[in-house]
Amino acid sequence: MAQVAWHDGRVDDRSLVDTVLDGDRDAFRILVEREQVAVYRACLRILGRPHDAEDVAQESFVMAYRALGSYRGDGPLGGWLMRIATRHAFRRLGQRRDAAELNPEIGLSAPGSDPLTALLSGERERAVRLAVAGLREPYREVVALRFFGELSLDDIASATGRPLNTVKTHLRRGLERLRADLGREAAA
Amino acid sequence: MSRSPFDPSEVDGGLDPRDPAVEEMERYATIASDQAPGNLADRVMSAVAAEPTPRRGLLAWLVTPPSAGRPFARFARVTALAATIVLAVAGALYAGELARLVRDFGVGSSPRPSPSITESFEPSPSESVSPTPSVSPVESESESPEQSGAPGSSAPTATPRQSTSQPSPTGSPDESKSPTPSQTPDETDIPSPTPA
Numbered sequence: 001m002a003q004v005a006w007h008d009g010r011v012d013d014r015s016l017v018d019t020v021l022d023g024d025r026d027a028f029r030i031l032v033e034r035e036q037v038a039v040y041r042a043c044l045r046i047l048g049r050p051h052d053a054e055d056v057a058q059e060s061f062v063m064a065y066r067a068l069g070s071y072r073g074d075g076p077l078g079g080w081l082m083r084i085a086t087r088h089a090f091r092r093l094g095q096r097r098d099a100a101e102l103n104p105e106i107g108l109s110a111p112g113s114d115p116l117t118a119l120l121s122g123e124r125e126r127a128v129r130l131a132v133a134g135l136r137e138p139y140r141e142v143v144a145l146r147f148f149g150e151l152s153l154d155d156i157a158s159a160t161g162r163p164l165n166t167v168k169t170h171l172r173r174g175l176e177r178l179r180a181d182l183g184r185e186a187a188a
Numbered sequence: 189m190s191r192s193p194f195d196p197s198e199v200d201g202g203l204d205p206r207d208p209a210v211e212e213m214e215r216y217a218t219i220a221s222d223q224a225p226g227n228l229a230d231r232v233m234s235a236v237a238a239e240p241t242p243r244r245g246l247l248a249w250l251v252t253p254p255s256a257g258r259p260f261a262r263f264a265r266v267t268a269l270a271a272t273i274v275l276a277v278a279g280a281l282y283a284g285e286l287a288r289l290v291r292d293f294g295v296g297s298s299p300r301p302s303p304s305i306t307e308s309f310e311p312s313p314s315e316s317v318s319p320t321p322s323v324s325p326v327e328s329e330s331e332s333p334e335q336s337g338a339p340g341s342s343a344p345t346a347t348p349r350q351s352t353s354q355p356s357p358t359g360s361p362d363e364s365k366s367p368t369p370s371q372t373p374d375e376t377d378i379p380s381p382t383p384a
Contacts, residue, residue: 020242021241021242021243021244023241025233025236025237025241028233028236029229029233032228032229032232032233033229036224036228036229036232037223037224039224040223040224040225040228041224045216045217050225054225054228057224057228058228058231058232058235061232061235061236062232062235062236062239065236065239065242066239066242067242068242069242069243069244125216128212128213128216132213143213146194147194147213147214147216147217148217150217153198168198168199171198171199172199172203175199175203175207175209175210175213176209178209178212178213179207179208179209182208182209182212183208
């Protein structure tokens, strides 16, 4: 079994994946601890509910573990993982929207503010989430990876396997459609 | 992996920094930045402990269990694989059949594959036997007609005797003028082309 020097924190992604594929499950913990904040944050931005975000983040890590053998190593492992997580979060959001939403979402930005401010903030954030979720692919994926996953455009290009210029174009068109949707939402 | 705030100049053609969509997304990205729950890594690792060791390459794609939210993923995956195999086998069979047809038409002497030729082609093995003995008497007749009469059959030997002994005016011009070698191709032309 290959031994990887975990302590130095500079383990490259390919070595990490190879070690996990060789049967060392503890090596996967390195990946989880390194990426959990970003993955959870992206899931929270998409779903808007901490409990759902935690569930989806955990499931995304398990899905990534199962599919780790298909990681080709042609981009950062974090980007590959973020793509899995955002897709899974949008899927969960779609299922949730299919069901009746009994509890209105509380604004993520105002946990201790007065109820009216929290409600208004929650409505505004919900409008952003729904506008992004309503984008068509591939615009939704690129916008989500850039703003919710905070990936650079180079990382998005590597994770999605698309040319950088194509990613730029998709992001621009996605933002243009988002502007129209958010403007329509604000007018309503 | 680098994570950085959005710069409007990074998109294709650039964007106005005060673009409402960009402002809204940036504001949303900065406010919703909670820390991960403390036990998330432990929960993930306890869930991973129940999983088998992941496999590499195509095998990983095939044997990866479907996720909880996608119960039909395995079914769709296996269906896609089965459809690919069936299409590949059908394509190979079709290509083989096509190659066989091309080969069959390519062997024939005539370039036009018509049904009449196909019909005349079938009896060719049986009829090709009959013209073959007629070749040997003809060749022997040209050398010595008398010797060829003894071992040859009755039909070929009768024809050279008529042409050599009696140049009858009632006979066909071909028979009277030309010697027997000219008759042999006529006979072979009628039934079928000579096979290989």
